[in-house]
Amino acid sequence: MSYTTKKLSKSQLEFTFTVQPDEYKKDVEAAAVRMGERAAIKGFRPGKAPYDIVKEQVGEINIMQEALEKIIQKHYFEAVKTEKAQVIGMPKIKVDKLAPGNEMVFTATAALLPNVKLPDLKTISVKSELKEVGETDVNEALGHLQKMQPKEEPKSGAAGKEDKVTIDMEMFIERVPVEGGQAKNHQVYLSEAHYIPGLAEQLVGLKKSETKEFVLPFPKEHYQKHLAGRKVDFKIKVNEVFTLAYPELNDEFAKALGQDNLQKLKDLLLANITREAEHKEDQRVEAAILEALIEKSAFDELPEVLVDSEKQKMFYELKADLDRRGITIEKYLNDIKKSQDQIFKDFAEGAEKRAKAALISREVAIANNIKVDKDDLDKEIKLIKEAYPGDKNVEENLKKAEVLDTVAATIQNKKVVAFLREKIVGGKR
Numbered sequence: 001m002s003y004t005t006k007k008l009s010k011s012q013l014e015f016t017f018t019v020q021p022d023e024y025k026k027d028v029e030a031a032a033v034r035m036g037e038r039a040a041i042k043g044f045r046p047g048k049a050p051y052d053i054v055k056e057q058v059g060e061i062n063i064m065q066e067a068l069e070k071i072i073q074k075h076y077f078e079a080v081k082t083e084k085a086q087v088i089g090m091p092k093i094k095v096d097k098l099a100p101g102n103e104m105v106f107t108a109t110a111a112l113l114p115n116v117k118l119p120d121l122k123t124i125s126v127k128s129e130l131k132e133v134g135e136t137d138v139n140e141a142l143g144h145l146q147k148m149q150p151k152e153e154p155k156s157g158a159a160g161k162e163d164k165v166t167i168d169m170e171m172f173i174e175r176v177p178v179e180g181g182q183a184k185n186h187q188v189y190l191s192e193a194h195y196i197p198g199l200a201e202q203l204v205g206l207k208k209s210e211t212k213e214f215v216l217p218f219p220k221e222h223y224q225k226h227l228a229g230r231k232v233d234f235k236i237k238v239n240e241v242f243t244l245a246y247p248e249l250n251d252e253f254a255k256a257l258g259q260d261n262l263q264k265l266k267d268l269l270l271a272n273i274t275r276e277a278e279h280k281e282d283q284r285v286e287a288a289i290l291e292a293l294i295e296k297s298a299f300d301e302l303p304e305v306l307v308d309s310e311k312q313k314m315f316y317e318l319k320a321d322l323d324r325r326g327i328t329i330e331k332y333l334n335d336i337k338k339s340q341d342q343i344f345k346d347f348a349e350g351a352e353k354r355a356k357a358a359l360i361s362r363e364v365a366i367a368n369n370i371k372v373d374k375d376d377l378d379k380e381i382k383l384i385k386e387a388y389p390g391d392k393n394v395e396e397n398l399k400k401a402e403v404l405d406t407v408a409a410t411i412q413n414k415k416v417v418a419f420l421r422e423k424i425v426g427g428k429r
Contacts (some may be wrong), residue, residue: 001075005083010301011114013085016096017075019104024071031067060100068095076108086113089305111303119296121423124290128425130281132272141269142249145257145285150244157241158205162191164242165203179226185239197222203236212236214323225336289420290357302355310351310358311344318343361416370415372408380411 001023006014032054041049041057055063072093080087084111087110097105152164160164165188171181190200198216206212213235222228247253254265319329333340364370384407388394397403 001078003075003079004305008109011112011303013083013087013112015076015079015091015108015110017072017104017106017108019071019106021101021103024067026064026106027067027071027074031070032063035063035066044146061098064098064100064104068098069418071104071127072108076110079108085110087111088113088303088307096360111305114300114302114306114359116300116359117185117298118360118363119293120366121420123296124289124292124424126285126292126424128281128285131277133270133277137273138266138269141273142266146246146249146253149256151244152242154296155243156208158207159190159203159241159244161204162244162246166239166242167203168210168237168239170235172235173227173230175233178232181232189244199234202234203238204244205237206241208238208241212238224374253303285421285425286417289417289424290360293360293420294353294356296376297356297360299356299359302352307348307351308357310354311347314347314351314354315340317344361413364416364420365412370412370418370419372411372415376411377404377408380407 001017001019003015003017006016008014029051032051033406035058036044036049037046039054039058041053044053049057065154076091089111091108091110093106093108095104095106097103104330131146150164155163166185167183167184167188169186171178188194188200188203190204192200194200194214197219202214202216204210213233215231215233217231218224218229220229247256249262250260254260254262257265259265259268318332322329322332329340333343338346384398398407
């Protein structure tokens with residue numbers, strides 16, 4: 001075998017291979033045996049027919065096609081090893097010459113792991129800005145808990161700003177019913193912001209059995225894209241009006257929530273809110289560090305396969321999030337009036353940032369000898385199994401090499417983030 005290499009744009013390397021007949025002879029013969037096993041050749045047991053008989057039966061060019069994948073894989077991976085090329089993904093293959101008894105010529109275009117030049121970490125400045133959690137935050141959380149346990153009493157008078165109403169609702173755009181815009185006995189708490197901006201305000205002052213028609217403009221940034229920026233006509237009928245009485249904030253209230261007294265409940269809320277605030281600030285700091293590193297690092301051109309891989313991950317993450325909320329990807333795409341291809345285009349900028357962040361993490365790990373040892377992996381596997389006790393699928397997946405590689409990569413990334421935080425922020429919030 002002989003080959004030549006040629007560097008292409010976007011961190012790609014093109015191999016052109018020339019394989020002589022005597023070099024691919026054994027692969028072709030092995031392919032003939034496989035085809036002989038599948039084909040019913042009269043007078044011979046499966047796989048036992050001589051090469052010439054198989055050739056006569058199925059055609060020599062078809063035998064070469066059968067052998068092609070094995071030949072390409074063998075010579076490609078041998079060349080990659082010889083060149084010490086850091087390839088990612090599978091190469092694009094183009095067969096230039098394939099004829100029995102002649103040299104075989106094919107090209108393999110491989111994506112290379114791009115080079116990254118990191119900045120001096122001393123030039124990166126990110127500060128922790130953790131907001132102090134106090135009594136105001138605890139009281140706000142208590143208020144939310146209090147509002148989750150109202151006692152409702154029917155009301156004959158007009159609905160006030162602190163009341164609740166149940167309504168039948170119909171929505172129209174230019175007299176055409178809005179898909180999903182009809183609801184029976186829809187509950188609206190008039191003191192809270194509704195997902196339809198302005199609806200609660202329109203219902204204040206209405207009594208049971210009263211009807212009302214009005215128009216509401218939806219914000220341009222509304223999450224329901226088919227309604228965003230549109231004027232929507234509403235027809236409303238009030239079914240019931242309720243006054244809401246909330247429980248007192250006392251020890252009995254705390255006991256109903258599993259705590260000994262109100263002070264214990266406040267202490268628990270303070271601890272939970274503090275932890276949540278710390279977690280959010282950690283996420284902000286880590287994102288800011290990566291943003292700064294991306295901005296100040298120098299990258300070779302990113303190969304498409306790397307960015308496409310991140311787009312695919314983003315799509316699966318979106319789909320998983322929608323599944324958790326009981327929404328199909330088809331309905332979501334229909335609501336926002338976009339195709340899957342358009343969504344992938346929208347992911348382009350984010351996918352490139354994610355790819356660069358992954359390259360930075362890898363480079364930091366190499367430069368600072370950050371590795372994942374067996375103890376790290378064993379601890380993480382134990383935690384995963386504890387999170388899914390008795391789940392046979394999880395246990396089986398954790399035996400697969402590709403899953404273990406993903407777990408190891410996640411651990412290494414956590415170590416890199418901790419290292420960067422220590423170096424740049426000083427490990428302090």
